[in-house]
Amino acid sequence: MKPSTLLCPAFVLVALAACQPQSGNSVPDRPTLEETEQAPAPRIWDKGAMVAAADPRAVEAGLKILREGGTAIDAAIAVHTVLGLVEPQSSGIGGGAFMVYYDHEDDALTVFDGRETAPQAADENLFVIDGEVLDYVTAWQSGRSAGVPGMIALYKAAHEAEGQAEWGSLFQPAIDLAREGFEVSPRLAGLLANERLRDAVRLDEDENASAYFFPEGEPLTVGTVRDNPAYADLLQSVAASGPSAFYEGDNAQAIIDVLGQEPLPGAMTLDDLSSYSVKLRPAVCGDHETMRICSAPPPSSGAVTQNMIWGLYERITEGSSPGYSDEKLAAWVDAQRLAYADRDHYVADADFVQVPTSDLIDPRYLDARVADVFAPDGNPQAGDPGEVLGRGSIIGMWGRDLTDETPGTTHISIIDKQGNAVSMTATVESAFGNSRMVNGYLLNNELTDFSRQPTINSLPVANAPAGGKRPRSSMSPTMVFDQDGDLFMVTGSPGGNSIVAYVSKTIVGVLDWGLSAQEAINLPNVIARGPSVGVEIDVERGQDWADMLSAAGYPVEERTGENSGLHVIIVRGNGLEGGADPRREGVALALD
Incomplete structure (x- = not known):
């Protein structure tokens, strides 16, 4: 990062520590000159x-x-x-x-x-x-x-x-x-x-x-x-x-x-x-089997939810072959429900309240949390990362917040x-x-x-108003890095509290189901926050997905007019691949 990164103007509050890479919060550091005894390529x-x-x-x-x-x-x-x-x-x-x-x-x-x-x-x-x-x-x-x-x-x-x-x-x-x-x-x-x-x-x-x-x-x-x-x-x-x-x-x-x-x-x-x-702020990243997912920390929900959903999905589908299946769709729904429940309970402005960000994406917590998958007709509840990680129970600190964010x-x-x-x-x-x-x-x-x-x-409620406080957001601007630490994917979306599900859809669709950026964007939107599961039925495969989940016992809310606006760039071996959400008016264009 250039030296000017630390020369922010007077009206900008700069936490100098946040400008430095921190263990677990940035992409892997490259070897130093001392370590390699020669200048890095x-x-x-x-x-x-x-x-x-x-x-x-x-x-x-x-x-x-x-x-x-x-x-x-x-x-x-x-x-x-x-x-x-x-x-x-x-x-x-x-x-x-x-x-x-x-x-x-x-x-x-x-x-x-x-x-x-x-x-x-x-x-x-x-x-x-x-x-x-x-x-x-x-x-x-x-x-x-x-x-x-x-x-x-x-x-x-x-x-x-x-x-x-x-x-x-x-x-x-x-x-x-x-x-x-x-x-x-x-x-x-x-x-x-x-x-x-x-x-x-x-x-x-x-x-x-x-x-x-x-x-x-x-x-x-x-x-x-x-x-x-x-x-x-x-x-x-x-x-x-x-x-x-x-x-x-x-x-x-x-x-x-x-x-x-x-x-x-x-x-x-x-x-x-x-x-x-x-x-x-330092980005918060989660290390997974073959990639690292990085997003914004609280008061954004991005880092917590995207890493929780993928980490839980990975555990639920462990041993399966890459590619789509109905069982994997249900696994993605279950992972969403658990992550949303934890997010609703704990995430707020960490400058004002205690937010267990690193605990929520800790592999040990995810190992335990996956055992909490609720019955399809159950009402998902928050987990207790403090208790799981031996730090003492924290679930009783806050009341669960179900604020419904709207998509402007x-x-x-x-x-x-x-x-x-x-x-x-x-x-x-x-x-x-x-x-x-x-x-x-x-x-x-x-x-x-x-x-x-x-x-x-x-x-x-952790996300209650206070002077100078920043409200919790579902916004999830996200980047994915491959197993070598190289940039692989840039993704994000509008859509209120459904942003979490929209962005996760592109990560699951590309990383496990083998889809292109545009194919992943075009998939039906499925939002699993709380006891019901919203399924977009006015797009290809939408009604089939709704019927399948309903037959599996999930309370399905059939929805139309979903408001996602996903814009995705993927780094492929031969260049960049882009996608823009047909539900809005955007485009993805390469420089000539």
Whole structure:
């Protein structure tokens, strides 16, 4: 990692220890000069470059940056600023993200945690009024739901660490598109015209959002050319002045003003905005029989769930030959149920509560946990890693949190010409965030990812709100490394709490069922959180899978309209293989 990794700007809180590879938390270290008594051979990358994201215009912005010599991080910034313009329902600069970055030359991983934070004035009763817990829609469409946005700060922290392109140039594709206008896509138009969604959100009650999305009172239609000069102006200011253009001055005051409006005004302050900090964390990796799976640590669920699901699946199917079978589908469902139960109980912001991250993916715990596979009609419960590992029982510390996260999210996978890689999942939480618009972008409703109910059965919930705390996330930006320690796969998805299952599907599909990136993405989505199993039936094999699981005794919930947005890159012997989810509008394109 370049020395500039440790020279983060003043507004970024840098934990220096997190910038260093730690045992068990990064890809294997290469031999030192002393150990080999000769300089190690240079690490050569000859596989090319690729961008996979949710809109062709955003992908082209990323490829442009790569053509000009930018890194995966440079490209990710360009991609995401365009996504914030053309799919504002999913993410934008009013939200946050987790970025996993792999430095090929140094063989090192870093996680940039740009998750939104609760205002300092928030407490565990953020969504409790007069002793009553607010319903989801009321909480969502309130001023209280917005966390301090982390996106612009993440851009800067990542660029300071590993960017090579000139900072201002990264915003130009989005600025040009915002000034010239972009064609409204079918997905954006369809959501705006969805009467059920329109009844729930307040887009047409917010003055700025209403004028932008519903000109003359009607929703934007497919093919309409929509410009956004306010967004272009703000990005121009950020390009010239850096994050202070967002976190201070007129833009900051506009955020405070709009969140201070009814209903249920929020308590965010200018100090909350100016003091926001990105956290650099070591990736958490799990070693498995033939590969290593690495993802973001809490408050992300990625590292815990992806390693638990694969580790449990591996144990349940031990001795079987590679390839799909109905028995393996059931094994994957059982592994999901156990991992989700543990995640719901234990995962939260580890800066505020004790999260047994390493214990949950410890091979000894997985060996014991696999014996807890529940009957198909059972209700999965959390395990107790403390007791299994001889550290004392910890299951009674927290009440289980079943917060239902909603899918206003996007995912970007990138590998650049030097072999560096980005897996970044970004979000505004629900569709169109909390419906409040400032300077051409929407604010998030990320704080509804906290448990609105702060105690369950008289026990505190680990994921209860608190001032400065980051809400638990299902976002799982993930990389897989092969048995030689080389990058093999970059994957991730939007989709609320179903993200865990979506991402796991690609890992199981590619690593054990022998599928290509696109074939794995196209598989039916199966989500096994809690006693029921959701199965996507409006795609090929979906109804067959639902029928098979139902016949095996699982309570199946047949689902349509799944909201995954998987974007996957696989490193093959002859180059890069990409896949993009047909359920959205993305593409995976290689650099010419």
